[in-house]
Amino acid sequence: xxxxxxxxxxxxxxxxxxxxxxxxxxxxxxxxxxxxxxxxxxxxxxxxxxxxxxxxxxxxxxxxxxxxxxxxxxxxxxxxxxxxxxxxxxxxxxxxxxxxxxxxxxxxxxxxxxxxxxxxxxxxxxxxxxxxxxxxxxxxxxxxxxxxxxxxxxxxxxxxxxxxxxxxxxxxxxxxxxxxxxxxxxxxxxxxxxxxxxxxxxxxxxxxxxxxxxxxxxxxxxxxxxxxxxxxxxxxxxxxxxxxxxxxxxxxxxxxxxxxxxxxxxxxxxxxxxxxxxxxxxxxxxxxxxxxxxxxxxxxxxxxxxxxxxxxxxxxxxxxxxxxxxxxxxxxxxxxxxxxxxxxxxxxxxxxxxxxxxxxxxxxxxxxxxxxxxxxxxxxxxxxxx
Numbered sequence: 612x613x614x615x616x617x618x619x620x621x622x623x624x625x626x627x628x629x630x631x632x633x634x635x636x637x638x639x640x641x642x643x644x645x646x647x648x649x650x651x652x653x654x655x656x657x658x659x660x661x662x663x664x665x666x667x668x669x670x671x672x673x674x675x676x677x678x679x680x681x682x683x684x685x686x687x688x689x690x691x692x693x694x695x696x697x698x699x700x701x702x703x704x705x706x707x708x709x710x711x712x713x714x715x716x717x718x719x720x721x722x723x724x725x726x727x728x729x730x731x732x733x734x735x736x737x738x739x740x741x742x743x744x745x746x747x748x749x750x751x752x753x754x755x756x757x758x759x760x761x762x763x764x765x766x767x768x769x770x771x772x773x774x775x776x777x778x779x780x781x782x783x784x785x786x787x788x789x790x791x792x793x794x795x796x797x798x799x800x801x802x803x804x805x806x807x808x809x810x811x812x813x814x815x816x817x818x819x820x821x822x823x824x825x826x827x828x829x830x831x832x833x834x835x836x837x838x839x840x841x842x843x844x845x846x847x848x849x850x851x852x853x854x855x856x857x858x859x860x861x862x863x864x865x866x867x868x869x870x871x872x873x874x875x876x877x878x879x880x881x882x883x884x885x886x887x888x889x890x891x892x893x894x895x896x897x898x899x900x901x902x903x904x905x906x907x908x909x910x911x912x913x914x915x916x917x918x919x920x921x922x923x924x925x926x927x928x929x930x931x932x933x934x935x936x937x938x939x940x941x942x943x944x945x946x947x948x949x950x951x952x953x954x955x956x957x958x959x960x961x962x963x964x965x966x967x968x969x970x971x972x973x974x975x976x977x978x979x980x981x982x983x984x985x986x987x988x989x990x991x992x993x994x995x996x997x
Contacts, residue, residue: 624655624683625676631656648683655686658705668702675710685713692720700727802858802871905942906930909949912980913994916951917973918958919982923951933973935960948973948980 631639631652639649658664659673676686689708696704704723711719734753742748752759767774798804856868909930916923917931928949934940938961950958950973959967966987974983974990981990 623677623680624652624686625659625673625681628652628656628660632660651687651690652683655690665702668706672702672706672709675706678710679712681709681713685716688713688716692716695720696724697728703727798858802860802866804856805859805865806857905944905947908944909947912996913949914996915949916954917948917980917982917993918950918954919971919991919993921951921954923953925949927951929955931955931958931973933975945975945978948975 634653634656636646636649636653639652640646644652659669659676679685681689689705692708693701693704704720707723708716708719736754738750738752740748740750762775762778765774765778857865858868858871859865860871910925914925915921916928928951931948931950932940932942933946933948936942940946957970959970959972962968962972967983967985969985971982971984974981976990976992979992980994981992983990
């Protein structure tokens, strides 16, 4: 064992560590060093002078400790903070703290840990209940904002407890709110207004509303005759239905307002038709969501998730557009199938070149719903009714 200068170890300890090259805890205790301190000094030598440590960070830490003249107490404080740090970040922490003036180790360590390990501030989904002596209780639920908003809006604020319990018991309907865009269509750009039916509550001649709350909506005689329009909405071309407007498109074709909206703005939510001459004319809903009839047909075709080898029942599934709504896919039976929430999210809606590359996608093969594997290949029919 080398001759050990105890006084030097109690000073700038980094410079005195090399003399502990062959020393043991017992040797230091024999020289009058307290056992805990002796054990710490041996450990310190192994960290800063011994082999097996990250040499670059080791050299940087030694340089920082020497520059600030950290003594034994300072090094003990540094190591206490290091032990609070993730194993993979301990040498990184040691390097930073050795370069930090004494007295600032705790503040610096906390700052670094926050930077290196940012907390996820998203609260976990949970439910809790607090009971009171008078027989009432308060239940608290944490979930996605949009989902809880649907529930909140379905609660009668004049009878919140009763209405909420009715929802839970299945006696009310907490539907999902759909945020739908309103698109305006300037009618005169595409067609000439031939007739407006009375139940549109819109004036084509500007005569205003009568005492019944209806609005005079008859077009001029010549225009109405040109389209053979009447209150049933029929015309010479077969276009129109009760309560709809009749227009003649720029190419001469006669059609109803609904047909015009479908042709020009395909499946976008609400379509409002405005006229510079007649003002607001009509509004149409371009339906994205499957109707009850369509859902029944889909349930008959696929009583469970249509994904290959998935058996989630229909009532736990979602209606899926094979050609996505965003890409112009229609809400009709040929373009719909049923998928569980997991596979609805996994389906590759926009694969390059139409060929899935990761999880696969749903398609139809000769009218049958089928799953196409990644990389292409012949789609596999999956519905038990195919």
